[in-house]
Structures are given as structure tokens and as C-alpha cells.
Amino acid sequence: xxxxxxxxxxxxxxxxxxxxxxxxxxxxxxxxxxxxxxxxxxxxxxxxxxxxxxxxxxxxxxxxxxxxxxxxxxxxxxxxxxxxxxxxxxxxxxxxxxxxxxxxxxxxxxxxxxxxxxxxxxxxxxxxxxxxxxxxxxxxxxxxxxxxxxxxxxxxxxxxxxxxxxxxxxxxxxxxxxxxxxxxxxxxxxxxxxxxxxxxxxxxxxxxxxxxxxxxxxxxxxxxxxxxxxxxxxxxxxxxxxxxxxxxxxxxxxxxxxxxxxxxxxxxxxxxxxxxxxxxxxxxxxxxxxxxxxxxxxxxxxxxxxxxxxxxxxxxxxxxxxxxxxxxxxxxxxxxxxxxxxxxxxxxxxxxxxxxxxxxxxxxxxxxxxxxxxxxxxxxxxxxxxxxxxx
Amino acid sequence: xxxxxxxxxxxxxxxxxxxxxxxxxxxxxxxxxxxxxxxxxxxxxxxxxxxxxxxxxxxxxxxxxxxxxxxxxxxxxxxxxxxxxxxxxxxxxxxxxxxxxxxxxxxxxxxxxxxxxxxxxxxxxxxxxxxxxxxxxxxxxxxxxxxxxxxxxxxxxxxxxxxxxxxxxxxxxxxxxxxxxxxxxxxxxxxxxxxxxxxxxxxxxxxxxxxxxxxxxxxxxxx
Numbered sequence: 144x145x146x147x148x149x150x151x152x153x154x155x156x157x158x159x160x161x162x163x164x165x166x167x168x169x170x171x172x173x174x175x176x177x178x179x180x181x182x183x184x185x186x187x188x189x190x191x192x193x194x195x196x197x198x199x200x201x202x203x204x205x206x207x208x209x210x211x212x213x214x215x216x217x218x219x220x221x222x223x224x225x226x227x228x229x230x231x232x233x234x235x236x237x238x239x240x241x242x243x244x245x246x247x248x249x250x251x252x253x254x255x256x257x258x259x260x261x262x263x264x265x266x267x268x269x270x271x272x273x274x275x276x277x278x279x280x281x282x283x284x285x286x287x288x289x290x291x292x293x294x295x296x297x298x299x300x301x302x303x304x305x306x307x308x309x310x311x312x313x314x315x316x317x318x319x320x321x322x323x324x325x326x327x328x329x330x331x332x333x334x335x336x337x338x339x340x341x342x343x344x345x346x347x348x349x350x351x352x353x354x355x356x357x358x359x360x361x362x363x364x365x366x367x368x369x370x371x372x373x374x375x376x377x378x379x380x381x382x383x384x385x386x387x388x389x390x391x392x393x394x395x396x397x398x399x400x401x402x403x404x405x406x407x408x409x410x411x412x413x414x415x416x417x418x419x420x421x422x423x424x425x426x427x428x429x430x431x432x433x434x435x436x437x438x439x440x441x442x443x444x445x446x447x448x449x450x451x452x453x454x455x456x457x458x459x460x461x462x463x464x465x466x467x468x469x470x471x472x473x474x475x476x477x478x479x480x481x482x483x484x485x486x487x488x489x490x491x492x493x494x495x496x497x498x499x500x501x502x503x504x505x506x507x508x509x510x511x512x513x514x515x516x517x518x519x520x521x522x523x524x525x526x527x528x529x530x531x532x533x534x
Numbered sequence: 535x536x537x538x539x540x541x542x543x544x545x546x547x548x549x550x551x552x553x554x555x556x557x558x559x560x561x562x563x564x565x566x567x568x569x570x571x572x573x574x575x576x577x578x579x580x581x582x583x584x585x586x587x588x589x590x591x592x593x594x595x596x597x598x599x600x601x602x603x604x605x606x607x608x609x610x611x612x613x614x615x616x617x618x619x620x621x622x623x624x625x626x627x628x629x630x631x632x633x634x635x636x637x638x639x640x641x642x643x644x645x646x647x648x649x650x651x652x653x654x655x656x657x658x659x660x661x662x663x664x665x666x667x668x669x670x671x672x673x674x675x676x677x678x679x680x681x682x683x684x685x686x687x688x689x690x691x692x693x694x695x696x697x698x699x700x701x702x703x704x705x706x707x708x709x710x711x712x713x714x715x716x717x718x719x720x721x722x723x724x725x726x727x728x729x730x731x732x733x734x735x736x737x738x739x740x741x742x743x744x745x746x747x748x749x750x751x752x753x754x755x756x757x
Binding site: 210217218254382494500501 | 645650653696700701733737
């Protein structure tokens, strides 16, 4: 792509479209510097390219260049039937495929004016909450690794592996699971699902304590995260930021509570919120979210209703003409599906509102005034997956 | 197969108020698991028979927000409907920015959740620009729609909700819709030099900017 052919180091004169600060007086009277970070950089979590405008070591402006992983998912959707498109959404946020899949299935169900049976909804909830834990674990491991703490990565992957094993036992796949179907589930829960989930949840409590022992009171960790990348509640709302990033800024909002879907209305859980909206708060919020997800799983396996796992939606889906927007709380924030039906077997239009893409917009606001080393911490703390940013 | 779409309609009643009405059936089912298949079927069949066989999904909308909106903007509110219990206001393109400000400040729709477009090439004004708003105070969603013909500009709402910045760029990238007043309208997902707008209906799924692919990737085709 064009990006590769551009100079890596450019002296003043390169235009930055987001917030050009030409009137900025550098600290030592030296020239401003524009450097390129990514798209091939280990801590950008994929193919994110960031143009950074620097005054010495301090960031005074930034611009994200995205699209390296664009696959035209929305165009593909218009050329597939409703069921055929379902596996594609797994390839957006590939570390939380179950959540994306749930959003899509529920959106189409809403369009069909159908609803999954209670048993399917509870099993969906269990798998989605496990996915949230898995996604947060991956985030924690890589985020800590970016900042320089190598150990948590191994611990996190150890537990994530257990979750992926449950997925594998359930549907045969570990990452791009395609676990749910429009109208319910294709597979019955396997015999020991409850036992496996219970065992994982039992172990997991002490495991979170292990991560916290490594990081929460760690002086280096606090030094690298406290006060870094502050996002105020007003800014977060203005930028449309959702998920843990919004909650860390002090906004107590979670779609699982605001507009319950699947079976969330049956379970008790808390929404953790932060106070300052810095990287450390976002860390604490996600840690607590894992605990709450664990509690939801434990409540759900207590009582999985019996009954069918699939609603009667038919083999050929022709939703009545109209449109629907359905959003769920994915691990990274609100994932929304806007689907327009013209009454045929293929959607007329599918638009996906990816949380990573929208949250990344606030990056520039968070990074200004910080050091180059903090950029890595801030990219990590937003928790983006480039497959979802670029779609 | 012709009657497929009708099948799923019956349970419309429960979907309306998910939290309230979905709880009881869940708790009752485990109580009688013996013939689990039976209890689910009858309510489905029974519900639609009585009220109205052809379920109307789109209905006119006339709530407080619409009344206040109409009082303020009059004829600029072209249509207010509800589709599957989701509110949709179709408004005049020219006054979009003004209306956005009203909805944010007076009606407390403080978050722009989503902004996108739909292409209807056979229509006189082929594009729908669709904004999904959310109000934290009311826990309510509202969809705002404007129509635009090819080459007609749509007022940008970046000054109202900064979240619109990248989303308007994406719509420009994919549909070629110009947002007047956008601070930096350029392509976002596709390369800057790309020709054509892929999400328009007349852009085939196999179509691509072959000149760009040849020049930049050094291959004949990206397929």
C-alpha cells in the first residue's frame, strides 16, 4: 500500500489532518517531528498505523491510518443469505467471535420478529460471558506485555486456553466459532458443559487474584498507567466511546442492564465504574468485569432451562421488509448491527457498528501531551482488534 | 417456502418488552421438563390467532418527542414511523445540523451511536443517511434519516457529535456522499487514490479499481 512507500521520518512540513498545531511552540525551540508507528509494529496489535507529531519526546498530535485489513464485510453481506453471512462476523473481532455472532443472530431474529427459546438464550449467555473473560484475558496479557510485564501473558493464556477448550468441545472451533444460529443454537450443550464451566469458574477466582498480585500494587505498573491517557466522561460520550473505556470514565452504562438481551435480565451482576478514566482505571474496570462475568456464568449453570434450542424460523429466511438496529455489549463495547431487509433471502444492507473503530477515534484525545512510550500503553488500553476496526 | 416469513411473526408480543415478559416463561419451563417441546409450541400458535393475523411492523409514530419536534421544525419533519418498535424520524436534509443540535441539547440524545447510509438506486433521491442516537438520560434510541440524491451534500454533524468524524468519512469512502462542513473529509478504509464507491448498489462485488491494484500491488487482479 501507499503507506509503505512513505518516508519513516519526516521533518516539519508533513500535514497532520487531526489537529494541526502549526502554532505550537516547541519546548526547546527545535523543529517538530512526525514519526510513523506501524503498521508493522508489535505493540499496535495488528496493522494500525499511527502518525505521531512530536515535540521532543512528547506527543502533540496524532493521526490513525487504518484500512489495511479491510475486507468489505458489509458488501459481502449483501451478496450472501442471512445464514451464509453469519460466519463472516466471527472474522471481525476474532478474539471475541462469540459476542459478534450473538449480536448478528439477535439482530436478524429481531428483523424476523422471532425469539430464541429460553434454553438457547441461557446457553448463549454462558458462552458469551466466557468469551468476555477470554477477550479480557487476551487484552490483559498483551497490554501488560506492551508495558513491559512479561509474566501475566503466560498466566492469562493458561486460563484463556481453558475457555477455548470449552468452546472447542461445544462447537468444534476455538476462535471463529460460529457458535450460534439465527433462531437459537445448532448444537445441544455437551454433557459436561456445566461441570466444565463450574470448574473453570471455581479456579478462576484465585487466578484473578494472581494477576492482581502481579500488577495492581506493582509500582512500575502504576507508574506506567496512572494518569496516562485520561478520557473524561464528557469526551467519552462525545466520541461515542462504549464498553469498559466508557465505564472507566465514570459512566455507569452497560447494554446488558440498559436493554437486556439473551438472558441477562435473570442474573445479578454489578457494573464496575472508574473515576478518573485513566489507563489504570480501565485496567481495574476490566478486572472487575471478569469477576462479574464469572458470577454470571455461575448463576447461569445453576439453572439451564430445558426445552428446544431452536425457534421455528424456517430454513429459508425472508424477513419482512423493514429495518432494525440491534446492539449488544461486546467485550470491547457496543457492537451494533443495522440491517435493512427488502423481503428477499439476502439482506439489502448490513451495517456493523464496531466498538473498536469508534473507540479508536478517542485515541488522539487520549494521547496528546504524553510521551512516546505512553502511546503503546494507550493503544493497548483501548483494546482494539484491527479486524474489527477495518472490517 | 412462501409462508416462511409469517412463521416467526407470532411471538411479536413477547419481544416487545423483553425484560418484563421473558422472565416468567423461563422460570416455568424447568418446572415441567418432561414434555419440554409441547409447552413452547402452543403459546406461539395461540398468540397471533386472536389479535391481528397480518402483523403490522411499521406504524406511524406520534409521541412527545415527535410533537415537540414538529412544533419546532414543522414541515421539515417528513415522516415519523416506528419499525419493530424502533423510532425513525425522516427529516429534511437542509436542516439536519440544526435538528441534531436540538436533539442533543433539548432531547438529551447525547451519543451518536452509529452513522451510515443505504443506497436505493431506483429512487429519485438514492441515498438514505441514517443516524442512530442514544440518550443516556432516557435510555432511549432514535433513528434519524435524511434522503440525498447523487452529488447532493449532507450537512455534517461532527460539530454536534465528534463521534461522527470517522463515520462520515466511512460513508464518504463507501458511498461517495459529501458531508458539507466536515473538518477533514477523505477516504478512511480504502486507499486515498481508489476510484469508485464500493457500497453503492451499482458497484459489483467482484468489481475493483484494477488500475490501482496493478500499480500498487503489482498484480493483475486482486481476486
